[in-house]
Every structure is written in structure tokens, then in C-alpha cells.
Amino acid sequence: MLANLLQEERRFAPAPDFAANANVKQDAYARAEADPEGFWAEQAARLHWDTPWNAVLDWSGAPVARWFDGGRLNAAVNCVDRHVAAGHGDRVAIHWVGEPGDSRTITYRDLRDQVSRAANALVELGVGKGDRVAIYLPMIPEAVIAMLACARIGAPHTVVFGGFSAEALAGRIQDAGARVVITADGGYRKGAAHALKPAVDAAVAGLPEVRHVLVVRRTGQETAWTERDLWWHEVVDAQSAEHEPEAFDAEHPLFILYTSGTTGKPKGILHTTGGYLTQTAYTHHAVFDLKDGDVFWCTADVGWVTGHSYLVYGPLANGATQVMYEGTPDSPHQGRWWEIIEKYGVTILYAAPTAIRMFMKWGDDIPKKYDLSSLRLLGSVGEPINPEAWMWYRGTIGGDRCPIVDTWWQTETGAIMVSPLPGVTATKPGSATRPLPGVAADVTESGYLVLTRPWPSMARGIWGDMERFHETYWSRFPGRYFAGDGARRDEDGYLWLLGRVDDVMLVSGHNISTTEVESALVSHPAVAEAAVVGAADPVTGQAIVAFVIPRGDAVPEEQELRAHVARALGAIARPRQVLVVPELPKTRSGKIMRRLLKDVAEDRALGDVTTLTDSTVMDLISKGLRG
Known part of the structure; x- marks a missing residue:
């Protein structure tokens, strides 16, 4: 085996202050291993269920699981209404920052009212339980509101990243069978207004089944108009802020999210409600050690699964206060992220190694201009982080005091699967350490990462193509989920993710x-x-x-x-x-x-x-x- 970088030998013991007050203790691993279903039932009980479940797990239809079978709940109620009912309506849900410098502060009461209005608007437009809605928006609050409004009425959403082309958008709309598209005139990126509506116009031109296009006015750009186009502010703002939500089966589809491969048609990954919300809420609480008063910032776009799980459903299910930023890290200057952290007192930052390395390239002098002392925990997501970037992140951004949670998971897993637990796990720069309590993972002799036991937030299939779901994820190692990533274990049993299998070279x-x-x-x-x-x-x-x-x-x-x-x-x-x-x-x-x-x-x-x-x-x- 190739020699490891010297940094691999460095270990960072759990910080004493985290160890004393950690949300999850060391015994969680043993409890989860002894009774996995009982462990996940404990986590599901953190949510509001209108109807209790009959069985925690039905694995008889493997590899398609039924979690919390018979239980009924509403994802939007869990993310918004229950916090207002508990007396937290005045708590800030989202500090939103636009790239040009505009901002909005949205409380949980504000969010409940806006989600209810949007839900009423969708119903007025003919959207009902099971109907799909495509969302193609910049990083503005309406993206979160639209997702939760869909969840509130049982209409699975498919969010398409605002950078995708009209052709890519059309393919996703058509594959999902969406009848309504929610978009904006445009958004701001790198100091300029970028149009979105023209891509939607081109995408739906050949899709007569799309009945309505609901458009948020963001930039004020001139926008071509057709008979199916409607302004968000005219339709949604006119609705009542009262909406009576319905509870849905735990296995009711929540969203379809498309993943792109190097070849072949994008895969529409299907996630359902009860298991997904259970695991995203639990992992957000456990991995980020969320406390009252924390200000959480996941920098991902809502068009990706990280934005779904750790900007929308996980944090909001936990009643967190978080930051949402529209633009790029270098607009209007290269200190924008650090400026936002200083202004809003961000305590937890969750970012991609690509961004971290970019900041390294720009130099230490930029973050040193800002007060980052509010930070108490740092997270990494999206790809394996190299030890040098890990050390820079810890030292320059975290002041050598913030634990780093290096997380591994996928669109298909729905939530974090492998990560240190702050206050519990000793960390090594570049290693995601070990599977979380309740998660079972292994490395095959050929060096592939596999998951050996079902988990609540697991994908329930590829939309419209269950044969491809079986072939892609479950056929290579029967009974085990093939993640498509290479990995190895070190002498301490820690996992080192090596990237996609097609990123492992045979020389x-x-x-x-x-x-x-x-x-x-x-x-x-x-x-x-x-x-x-x-x-x-x-x-x-x-x-x-x-x-x-x-x-x-x-x-x-x-x-x-x-x-x-x-x-x-x-x-x-x-x-x-x-x-x-x-x-x-x-x-x-x-x-x-x-x-x-x-x-x-x-x-x-x-x-x-x-x-x-x-x-x-x-x-x-x-x-x-x-x-």
C-alpha cells in the first residue's frame, strides 16, 4: 500500500468542553448496535407524528424499505408549525443575505405564514397530493418556502439547480412528470443579475403538460410572458395565511432529486417522508451538536442534496436559526463569507473542501481581517478533504479550537452516514472516522465502501426505473448497498474515503x-x-x-x-x-x-x-x- 501522508498520524482528542456537553454520548454506538430498530425509534420520537407507526422497519421488500410503517406525519408541520405552537414563533428561522447586500430576517411565524400562503396558492393552481412540482430558483427564501409548501400538501418536489441548462431542466421536468414549475426572473451571481426565466421558457416550450409557471420577481429583469406564467407575488401574497395541513403516510414521496453521472440519463432519486426526516433531524442534532442559540450555516445550494437535508429539512425540523446566502464567496469581495459569519455570529459552518481550498489559495490575510470567534464547530461535505485543507480549516478559520466533522454521505443515502461525533470521536485530518450510531458500513476486499444494514433516510428507488435502482446500487454485492466510492480502514478502524470508484486509478x-x-x-x-x-x-x-x-x-x-x-x-x-x-x-x-x-x-x-x-x-x- 502507498505510504500515507504524515498528517494521517496526527490525532485530535475530543475537546473537553464538547465531551462534557455533547448531544450524543459514547454509549450511543453500543445502544444502536444492540437494538438498531429501537435506536431509530428513539430518533423518530423527536418528531411530531399524527399517527404512531405499527412497525419500525419492514425489510421484506428489500432493497426497498418501509420505515415507521403505518405512521403518519407532515414534514412542513415538523419544520415550522410545531415550533410556533411551542412558543418559538419569534425565533429567527433564516437570516437571508442577497449577493448585492440586501437581506431578510424570517422568523418561524413568518415562515409558517408564507408556507401556508404558498400551499394555498399551489392548491388553487390545481396541485394535489402526489402531483410533482419542479423548482428552479436561486438561493432565495422562496426556494425554502416552495419546498415546504409542496411538502405541506403532499406534492413531491424536484428541485433543479439554477445553474443547469434549459435542456437539463426540461429532461428533469419531463421525467418527473411535473405540472407546475416555480422559478424566478433571475438571481445574482458574481456581481451581476443572471436570468433564469429564459431557460424555463425554453424548457417548457415542448412540454404542453406543464400547466403553470410561477415566477418570483427577484432582479426586475425584463421577462417574456406566456399565458401559463404567473407572478408569485400576485398569486401567493393574495392567499390566506391559514392552511389546514394533512398528515401523510411515512412512506409518502417527499422529493425526487436528480443526480448526474458522466454517462447515461440522470437518476431521479426518490426519498420519502418519515425515515428521511427522522435521520436528517437526528444527524443535524448529533453531528453538529446543535444547541439553543446556535447560528448554523450550510453553504450548499438547495439544488443539491446537502441543501435539502442541511439547509431545509434537518435544521428546520430542529428549530434552528440559520444563514442562507445567495451569491458566490468572492462577491463583492473575497472576505464575504467571513463578513457574514462576523455579522450574524455564525457558530457552525458546513462547507465543501473545494471552497476551503479556494480560500487557502486566496491567503490567510483575508479571514484574519474578521472576527470569527463565534465559530465553535466546522463541517466538511461533498468530497474527501485532503489533510492540508483540513489543517488550514482548523487553524485559520477555527482558531485551533473548533472540532471538525468531516462527513460522508450521498444523494442516495439522504443524510450523513459517516462522521465524527464532536466530544466523542478523536479525529484525524482527512478521515471521516467511523459510521454514525445506527449505521453499518464495511470495506470489501477490493476496497469498495458498502452499507450492510438499512437506514431510515435511504433512497426508495429511482423514479420510474426500479430496475436501474437494483442494478446500480444492490446487484454488485447482494444484500449490501454499493456506494460507488473507494475506501480503506486504518489500524484504528477509521474510514478513509478515496473518492468515486472511477476516481481510483489502476496504474x-x-x-x-x-x-x-x-x-x-x-x-x-x-x-x-x-x-x-x-x-x-x-x-x-x-x-x-x-x-x-x-x-x-x-x-x-x-x-x-x-x-x-x-x-x-x-x-x-x-x-x-x-x-x-x-x-x-x-x-x-x-x-x-x-x-x-x-x-x-x-x-x-x-x-x-x-x-x-x-x-x-x-x-x-x-x-x-x-x-
Whole structure:
């Protein structure tokens, strides 16, 4: 096995103050292992159920589970109404910050009234139980309101990230069978207003089954209008703030969320109500050690599962106060995140490693201008975090006092599955540590992560294609869920996620993780960020090709970087080529599009670049590699 980075040997014991007051104690692991169904029943009891369940789990239809069978509840009531009824109507639910500097403060009472009005509006538009609604909005409060309004009336929503093209949007609307689309005239990004309505117009032009398009006025841009278009403020604001919610079966569909692969049709992942809400609420409470007075900020877009679970359903089910930000981290300046943390007293920050590495690249001086002393816990999500970024996050942002919860989970799992528990778990930079109480995971001999026991927030299928659901997730290791990620366990039993299986390179018969090579590159003082792909090679099967962004004014030398990787990981991991680039191809959500880098490395025509923040980046990379 390749030598591990030195940082792996570093351990951080649980902070004494967290250990004394942690929401979840060490004994939770043993209790959950002894009685998994009893453990999850305890967590479900944290919610409001109109009708109790008959059975915690029915696994007779595996791999499709029925959790809390016979129970009935309403997700919107659990996220809003019950907090108002408990006397917390004046508590702030959302501190919303728009990119241009505008802001809104929404209490739980405000949120209840607005969700009720939106629910009444949808009913007026003919939306009923089981009807699907597509949501294509920027990061504005109406996105949360629309999701909860759908949940309130039992209409499964499918949220489509506002950066997707008209073609991608049309495919998702059509596949879900949505009859109503909720959008906006536009949103703000990188200091400018970007239109959204034209993409919706193009998407629904060939979809006569879409009856209505409800449009939020955000930017004031001129907007083409058709007979099916309606202004949100004219329809929703005119409704009553009173709405009598209905309780739905625990297995009633809550949402469909599409995941994109490198090939094939996007998969509409189906999540239902009771189990999903149970696990998102529990994990938000446990992993982030949520306390009264905390201000939580999950920086993800609602178009992704992280936004669903840890910006909408998890935090609101727990009655949390949170921040929601519309724009990019560098608008209007590179200190925007830290400015928001200082202003609102954010105590818990949940962000992606891509963003953390970007801040590293910009330098320590920027966050040091702001008071970040309110922070008490940091989280990482979306991809494995390299140890160098982990240490920077802990030191520069967390002041060496904040525990880091490095979380692993997926759209398909619905909620966090592997993570340290603050105050309980000793952490290692770069390791997600161990499965949470109630979760069972293993690593196969071939180095694949599998889940060996059902969990409440598990996907119930792929919308309209159960055969694909079985084939993709449950056929490779019968009886076990195949996550599609590589992993290994260390001598302490900790899990180290190695990224997607297609991000594990086979070089001369050796499995080499792109994550480990990227970590080695970023550990060099001249490198701020790195992306690695395996390119076809006639001799070795695959060869390692790396793309790096320099740190500051540094001028990395290719041979030195190749040698540096060899020193860190062994000669077998030495990249065939290292290309210094000004930027990496990233989607509007901040994810690096490694498949495009692979296209360049293998001299193929580029795949779809429509979701990139800046498609011209690929021209510069292509010229640099070939020139």
C-alpha cells in the first residue's frame, strides 16, 4: 500500500468542553448496535407524528424499505408549525443575505405564514397530493418556502439547480412528470443579475403538460410572458395565511432529486417522508451538536442534496436559526463569507473542501481581517478533504479550537452516514472516522465502501426505473448497498474515503486514489489546488495526469512536483505529467469537473461544459497541455 501522508498520524482528542456537553454520548454506538430498530425509534420520537407507526422497519421488500410503517406525519408541520405552537414563533428561522447586500430576517411565524400562503396558492393552481412540482430558483427564501409548501400538501418536489441548462431542466421536468414549475426572473451571481426565466421558457416550450409557471420577481429583469406564467407575488401574497395541513403516510414521496453521472440519463432519486426526516433531524442534532442559540450555516445550494437535508429539512425540523446566502464567496469581495459569519455570529459552518481550498489559495490575510470567534464547530461535505485543507480549516478559520466533522454521505443515502461525533470521536485530518450510531458500513476486499444494514433516510428507488435502482446500487454485492466510492480502514478502524470508484486509478496493477495524489500535490508549498485524473496509457494501463493551481506568486516546477509526489506516496504514484493552470473547471456549485480534465488528458472532444462557471477555462487547459 502507498505510504500515507504524515498528517494521517496526527490525532485530535475530543475537546473537553464538547465531551462534557455533547448531544450524543459514547454509549450511543453500543445502544444502536444492540437494538438498531429501537435506536431509530428513539430518533423518530423527536418528531411530531399524527399517527404512531405499527412497525419500525419492514425489510421484506428489500432493497426497498418501509420505515415507521403505518405512521403518519407532515414534514412542513415538523419544520415550522410545531415550533410556533411551542412558543418559538419569534425565533429567527433564516437570516437571508442577497449577493448585492440586501437581506431578510424570517422568523418561524413568518415562515409558517408564507408556507401556508404558498400551499394555498399551489392548491388553487390545481396541485394535489402526489402531483410533482419542479423548482428552479436561486438561493432565495422562496426556494425554502416552495419546498415546504409542496411538502405541506403532499406534492413531491424536484428541485433543479439554477445553474443547469434549459435542456437539463426540461429532461428533469419531463421525467418527473411535473405540472407546475416555480422559478424566478433571475438571481445574482458574481456581481451581476443572471436570468433564469429564459431557460424555463425554453424548457417548457415542448412540454404542453406543464400547466403553470410561477415566477418570483427577484432582479426586475425584463421577462417574456406566456399565458401559463404567473407572478408569485400576485398569486401567493393574495392567499390566506391559514392552511389546514394533512398528515401523510411515512412512506409518502417527499422529493425526487436528480443526480448526474458522466454517462447515461440522470437518476431521479426518490426519498420519502418519515425515515428521511427522522435521520436528517437526528444527524443535524448529533453531528453538529446543535444547541439553543446556535447560528448554523450550510453553504450548499438547495439544488443539491446537502441543501435539502442541511439547509431545509434537518435544521428546520430542529428549530434552528440559520444563514442562507445567495451569491458566490468572492462577491463583492473575497472576505464575504467571513463578513457574514462576523455579522450574524455564525457558530457552525458546513462547507465543501473545494471552497476551503479556494480560500487557502486566496491567503490567510483575508479571514484574519474578521472576527470569527463565534465559530465553535466546522463541517466538511461533498468530497474527501485532503489533510492540508483540513489543517488550514482548523487553524485559520477555527482558531485551533473548533472540532471538525468531516462527513460522508450521498444523494442516495439522504443524510450523513459517516462522521465524527464532536466530544466523542478523536479525529484525524482527512478521515471521516467511523459510521454514525445506527449505521453499518464495511470495506470489501477490493476496497469498495458498502452499507450492510438499512437506514431510515435511504433512497426508495429511482423514479420510474426500479430496475436501474437494483442494478446500480444492490446487484454488485447482494444484500449490501454499493456506494460507488473507494475506501480503506486504518489500524484504528477509521474510514478513509478515496473518492468515486472511477476516481481510483489502476496504474501498473496498483490502485491509486486521485485524492491521495491531490493531497500530496497540495502539500507542496507552491501549490494551492490540484486535480488528478487517470489517462489511458499503452504501457501502464492508466497514467497519472495532474493539473495544479499555484499558490500566490509561486512558479511550481513540473519535475519538482512529480518528485514531491513520489517522495510522499511512492514512485508508482509519480504523475506522468503536471500542468500548471490558472484555474480548474468547476461547476457553479463548486465541484471540479474531472471528467473534462480526463477528456483533455486523453485527447478527446470535450463533453458537456454548460454547467461550468467559466467554460473558457477548458480552452486554456487544452492549449497548455498540448502546447
